[in-house]
């Protein structure tokens with residue numbers, strides 16, 4: 001009998017990443033979509049289209065798993081509320097299983113990401129792990145006592161909305177908070193800080209890129225930093241320090257063995273993580289700071305897709 005294969009879809013705030021995944025977590029076909037600014041119907045259509053594309057390459061798939069940037073009711077598979085996608089109140093699991101004719105599993109994107117890292121990646125063997133996924137926003141996932149921690153109604157682990165700055169800027173999207181970690185240290189925050197430098201210093205590398213019509217994104221700043229642009233490196237170090245401030249609170253709260261940093265912005269690698277570790281080492285309670293490891297996700301920006309596949313593999317069908 002051929003190995004069971006499923007489709008895993010990580011639906012992020014501005015892009016979708018998916019693939020056909022087997023029981024060994026080998027990815028056979030990948031699909032990507034961008035959807036910034038899409039409305040509810042367009043978003044759902046893009047998701048369905050992406051699933052159908054990979055399904056055409058692997059018609060034998062047994063189920064589909066979705067990681068959504070939303071508070072998900074795991075009993076019903078409904079998307080209750082989302083900060084970045086227009087899918088509030090969508091009965092996601094029922095809708096997708098009806099349209100696709102396949103068993104469907106739905107969970108929060110960072111919850112499935114930490115599941116993948118805990119089972120097979122950077123948090124393997126840890127009973128207590130914190131995951132931060134840096135992208136359009138900041139997703140969070142917690143493994144406590146060896147189990148995924150969900151809170152009272154399944155909405156827990158939203159670590160991106162940990163308030164770091166009481167008087168800080170309004171949180172982007174629909175979060176009513178201010179000074180959330182997400183405002184300070186997401187991939188979007190890297191891009192916004194890059195835009196500010198481009199405006200203030202038109203002669204800088206970032207300024208020249210902006211003048212040439214290029215959009216200043218977190219990805220571009222990261223690329224320039226890796227190429228040695230000093231201002232971009234400093235900018236990412238500053239974001240890393242802010243991330244470290246958020247991590248300081250989290251490690252003090254949970255005393256984890258490991259903190260896993262994932263999501264697209266982890267492409268910045270040590271440029272981001274070294275300053276974050278330095279702040280934790282300096283500011284967290286010493287017996288906690290001495291033991292905690294802060295590491296990049298083993299699966300890079302694919303933890304969410306693989307985690308979505310894991311929950312699909314575990315779906316009875």
Ligand SMILES: [Zn+2]
Nearest residue numbers: 171175177180
């Ligand atoms: Zn917030």
